[in-house]
Amino acid sequence: MNDHHEIVSSSAGVAGLYNAPTSVRMAHIAAGLKKRRAASKRLRIYGIAAICTAIGFLCILLTTIISNGYTALQQTEIAVTIDVPADEIVDANGVIDVDKSRNYNWDGLVKRSFRKAFPEVTGMLEQRSLGELLSANAGYDLRLQIEAAGTVPTGAVTYWVKSSDDVDMLMKGRMDRSIDEKKRRIKDNQLVWFDKIVAEGSVRLAFNSTFFTAADSREPESAGVLGAIVGSAMALVITVMLALPLAVMAAVYLEYFAPPGRLTDFIEVNVNNLAAVPSIVFGLLGLAVFLGFFGMPRSAPLVGGMVLALMTLPTIIIATRASIRAVPTSIRDAALGLGASPMQTALDHVLPLAAPGILTGTIIGIAQALGETAPLIMIGMVAFIVDVPTSFTDPATALPVQIFIWSDSAERAFYERASLAIMALLLFLISMNMTAVLLRRKFEKKW
Amino acid sequence: MTFLTSNVALLILTIIFGFVAYTLAHQRIRSHVARDGVKAHSLVKYYGVYAALWTLVPASVLALVWAFAADPLLINAAEARLRLAYPSLPPSFLELKAAQLQNIAAGFIDAPDEIMAAEAAALKESMNRVDLARVLTLLTVMMIGFLFAFLRITPQLKARVAFEGFLRRSFFAAAVLAILTTIGIISSLLFEAYRFFSEISMIDFFFGTHWSPMVSLREGTETAADEAVAGSSGSFGMVPVMLGTLLVALIAMLVAVPVGLFSAIYTADFAPRKVRNVIKPALEVLAGIPTVVYGYFAALTAAPFFRDAGMLVGLDVSSQSALAAGGVMGIMIIPFISSLSDDVISAVPQSLRDGALGLGSTRAETMLRVVLPSAFPGLVGAFLLAFSRAVGETMIVVMAAGVAANLTINPLESVTTVTVQIVMLLTGDNEFDSVKTLSAFALGITLFVVTLVLNIAALHVSRKLGQRYE
Numbered sequence: 043m044n045d046h047h048e049i050v051s052s053s054a055g056v057a058g059l060y061n062a063p064t065s066v067r068m069a070h071i072a073a074g075l076k077k078r079r080a081a082s083k084r085l086r087i088y089g090i091a092a093i094c095t096a097i098g099f100l101c102i103l104l105t106t107i108i109s110n111g112y113t114a115l116q117q118t119e120i121a122v123t124i125d126v127p128a129d130e131i132v133d134a135n136g137v138i139d140v141d142k143s144r145n146y147n148w149d150g151l152v153k154r155s156f157r158k159a160f161p162e163v164t165g166m167l168e169q170r171s172l173g174e175l176l177s178a179n180a181g182y183d184l185r186l187q188i189e190a191a192g193t194v195p196t197g198a199v200t201y202w203v204k205s206s207d208d209v210d211m212l213m214k215g216r217m218d219r220s221i222d223e224k225k226r227r228i229k230d231n232q233l234v235w236f237d238k239i240v241a242e243g244s245v246r247l248a249f250n251s252t253f254f255t256a257a258d259s260r261e262p263e264s265a266g267v268l269g270a271i272v273g274s275a276m277a278l279v280i281t282v283m284l285a286l287p288l289a290v291m292a293a294v295y296l297e298y299f300a301p302p303g304r305l306t307d308f309i310e311v312n313v314n315n316l317a318a319v320p321s322i323v324f325g326l327l328g329l330a331v332f333l334g335f336f337g338m339p340r341s342a343p344l345v346g347g348m349v350l351a352l353m354t355l356p357t358i359i360i361a362t363r364a365s366i367r368a369v370p371t372s373i374r375d376a377a378l379g380l381g382a383s384p385m386q387t388a389l390d391h392v393l394p395l396a397a398p399g400i401l402t403g404t405i406i407g408i409a410q411a412l413g414e415t416a417p418l419i420m421i422g423m424v425a426f427i428v429d430v431p432t433s434f435t436d437p438a439t440a441l442p443v444q445i446f447i448w449s450d451s452a453e454r455a456f457y458e459r460a461s462l463a464i465m466a467l468l469l470f471l472i473s474m475n476m477t478a479v480l481l482r483r484k485f486e487k488k489w
Numbered sequence: 490m491t492f493l494t495s496n497v498a499l500l501i502l503t504i505i506f507g508f509v510a511y512t513l514a515h516q517r518i519r520s521h522v523a524r525d526g527v528k529a530h531s532l533v534k535y536y537g538v539y540a541a542l543w544t545l546v547p548a549s550v551l552a553l554v555w556a557f558a559a560d561p562l563l564i565n566a567a568e569a570r571l572r573l574a575y576p577s578l579p580p581s582f583l584e585l586k587a588a589q590l591q592n593i594a595a596g597f598i599d600a601p602d603e604i605m606a607a608e609a610a611a612l613k614e615s616m617n618r619v620d621l622a623r624v625l626t627l628l629t630v631m632m633i634g635f636l637f638a639f640l641r642i643t644p645q646l647k648a649r650v651a652f653e654g655f656l657r658r659s660f661f662a663a664a665v666l667a668i669l670t671t672i673g674i675i676s677s678l679l680f681e682a683y684r685f686f687s688e689i690s691m692i693d694f695f696f697g698t699h700w701s702p703m704v705s706l707r708e709g710t711e712t713a714a715d716e717a718v719a720g721s722s723g724s725f726g727m728v729p730v731m732l733g734t735l736l737v738a739l740i741a742m743l744v745a746v747p748v749g750l751f752s753a754i755y756t757a758d759f760a761p762r763k764v765r766n767v768i769k770p771a772l773e774v775l776a777g778i779p780t781v782v783y784g785y786f787a788a789l790t791a792a793p794f795f796r797d798a799g800m801l802v803g804l805d806v807s808s809q810s811a812l813a814a815g816g817v818m819g820i821m822i823i824p825f826i827s828s829l830s831d832d833v834i835s836a837v838p839q840s841l842r843d844g845a846l847g848l849g850s851t852r853a854e855t856m857l858r859v860v861l862p863s864a865f866p867g868l869v870g871a872f873l874l875a876f877s878r879a880v881g882e883t884m885i886v887v888m889a890a891g892v893a894a895n896l897t898i899n900p901l902e903s904v905t906t907v908t909v910q911i912v913m914l915l916t917g918d919n920e921f922d923s924v925k926t927l928s929a930f931a932l933g934i935t936l937f938v939v940t941l942v943l944n945i946a947a948l949h950v951s952r953k954l955g956q957r958y959e
Contacts, residue, residue, distance in 0.1 A: 082853035089755025092748045093768055096827070099820045100775050106790050107782070291663035299657055300664070312667040318874065318944045319937065320881025322908050323674060326933045329915065330677035337561055352670050385653040413779025416883035416912070424916055442781040449785045449888060457789060464782050471777055
């Protein structure tokens with residue numbers, strides 16, 4: 043090889059040294075050695091630097107997300123003393139009448155009660171901006187609280203109601219008080235009132251359970267990830283149900299039954315190429331074929347699952363083929379020699395031994411599908427949906443899409459919720475990958 | 490009645506049918522064998538499976554076809570009746586009415602007027618009738634299938650062969666699905682793109698330098714003047730969009746290639762085994778992070794950071810700069826490049842290393858002058874694959890890159906990409922066949938072809954490595 047010759051000649055440097063006495067040659071080599079070793083060290087340092095950069099990026103990414111998101115675990119609540127007028131919402135038997143309760147102006151009640159703590163606030167405009175400290179859904183939350191309790195307490199009782207998202211940001215120190223009032227979402231007078239209730243101790247940070255029990259909402263304080271998680275889960279159920287059997291079937295065919303020839307080659311080329319097609323193209327396929335041609339419902343987890351299944355199919359096929367190939371041929375030969383048919387050999391002897399590998403590949407494929415956003419956006423799973431989906435054809439959204447929607451919105455409070463949702467997503471992904479690794483460790487066989 | 494025709498009841502019935510078919514066939518073959526005193530061709534379980542398959546498979550196929558065919562037919566019929574009932578309504582309103590009708594029939598909303606109420610009742614009635622017909626048809630098909638199989642069951646029947654033939658054919662069908670998916674992608678993209686190109690000329694699309702699909706079409710007010718504006722201004726020229734895509738992908742490569750390659754060099758040939766065992770999983774974590782997370786990071790952290798940093802040194806950096814999107818995309822593809830390069834470098838035969846080291850070269854010299862030149866084709870292949878991935882990446886650019894198509898190669902400015910435009914054009918309430926949405930498919934096929942060419946080139950280039958040392 044030419045390369046070798048080059049090394050020798052370049053490190054030796056001066057031509058003609060071959061004829062020089064050994065001591066001269068050694069001296070020359072020794073003189074160059076320091077430089078060469080330094081070059082070697084430099085390359086190693088570059089490598090370490092590159093890895094530190096990559097891991098540094100990972101750390102920055104994770105710390106940004108965690109430091110942005112952990113505060114969303116808490117939600118600011120304001121204590122309001124409310125005297126719920128029982129006669130307005132109970133029927134003759136003293137039981138809460140749902141119809142009456144639904145029609146009652148809870149919002150007005152909460153805001154009136156809140157204003158009582160601020161007798162100095164009189165003007166219409168001022169009173170309105172005072173009310174804006176509370177969540178726009180405060181009345182609705184109170185109604186649910188009372189209806190859940192079943193009885194209306196007599197007299198004034200202190201309730202903790204959610205604050206608006208802006209107050210929440212202020213409370214968590216995510217809003218800069220010093221910037222110009224016009225650019226601030228909380229005005230000067232609201233700051234004064236806020237400081238007053240903080241001084242009174244009627245503001246607290248409580249665990250944000252809404253985040254885990256609600257679907258999306260226009261108000262950050264009422265928004266949660268449950269709807270998105272259920273949507274993702276539904277889509278993934280469809281994905282697994284479609285992709286796993288189809289992929290295993292295709293892999294068994296390609297490994298055991300495919301006659302060598304053009305068609306088989308073409309199938310293999312297709313499988314390998316599909317694995318590298320951008321995911322958004324699968325979304326376009328779903329949009330044009332599933333929605334456009336077959337008229338399936340928009341935004342449905344069913345369609346999302348089907349698109350993701352097509353997308354993960356190549357991944358699982360490739361993993362399954364690899365694990366089938368890892369089963370030693372002696373197993374196959376023994377089964378065939380004892381009279382099993384090729385199909386029996388494949389299904390009864392090879393597949394069970396390849397199962398851990400298939401399972402690992404499937405989990406990795408599903409983890410990929412769970413994080414996939416673009417194809418779901420294409421088929422309309424990006425809609426604003428306030429209900430937790432209950433069937434596979436309900437409009438729904440998915441966890442990564444929810445993150446996208448929240449990151450895209452104007453309210454600062456949605457950003458921290460997006461971060462928390464990312465943490466939930468990463469948690470799911472890490473636990474899936476961990477399961478895959480553990481499965482591989484537990485069942486991995488060296489033949 | 491509604492329960493009987495519901496899917497759940499049907500599913501339960503199907504399972505029971507399959508089970509019964511299996512059991513009956515089982516009994517039949519046993520009694521045959523006992524009576525005739527001959528050995529059955531296959532194991533008895535295969536006769537049961539044979540009957541169960543004949544019972545279930547034709548019915549399942551029919552049910553699937555029915556699910557796609559029946560409701561659209563009914564709704565079409567209802568729409569035709571609506572057209573008679575409201576002769577003056579334009580077609581788009583009729584579609585709306587038809588959708589409304591379905592909701593009324595399903596009981597979600599109340600009918601606004603009597604015509605609608607009557608039509609909804611009729612629709613509901615016919616849907617119920619069709620549901621009943623479906624159940625009856627499916628049950629009949631199951632019965633026929635079962636009887637057909639049951640009567641053929643004799644010890645001479647090669648039940649296992651038949652079953653295995655069925656399995657083999659379905660396995661083949663599953664494998665062909667890969668081809669079908671590709672065909673589906675190409676044909677659906679081509680079909681919509683063809684409709685687009687029948688309105689906008691290909692030359693304007695591929696060589697036009699002005700892209701503004703949103704302005705060019707004012708829905709509903711398409712006068713001749715508007716058409717002329719849309720045509721003459723060349724609003725569907727994809728050059729700036731493609732340029733933006735390449736710019737962002739190039740920035741990503743500039744970040745990812747050095748970092749990825751040097752980490753691969755280190756992990757493959759320099760790192761002690763223990764270090765390697767820590768680094769590889771860490772990079773895999775980086776690879777497993779969903780792109781939407783990178784998008785969040787790019788939009789809410791990296792972009793503001795670059796803008797503020799630019800302001801400090803007196804540079805005007807856009808808040809949606811190509812630099813931020815491309816840089817974060819680069820971080821995303823670092824693990825991709827490092828793991829592919831690691832594989833390629835590790836695939837270089839050890840004998841080459843031993844030879845170089847034995848002749849007295851240092852490890853760096855071995856790496857730079859022997860291993861890397863040998864691995865070069867494979868590395869180029871890896872970079873091409875990574876570039877293809879950067880071109881097709883969607884979420885980072887949707888969240889962090891711009892929407893407006895600027896014809897620029899300045900990384901500090903905002904550019905848009907093919908994927909951003911596809912998402913922009915196809916989200917929101919668009920009519921499915923306006924030129925605007927069709928243009929997304931034209932972009933889609935372009936993207937597909939570009940990534941396909943890159944992938945094939947990558948495969949082709951890296952194959953050379955294998956040929957050299959096998």
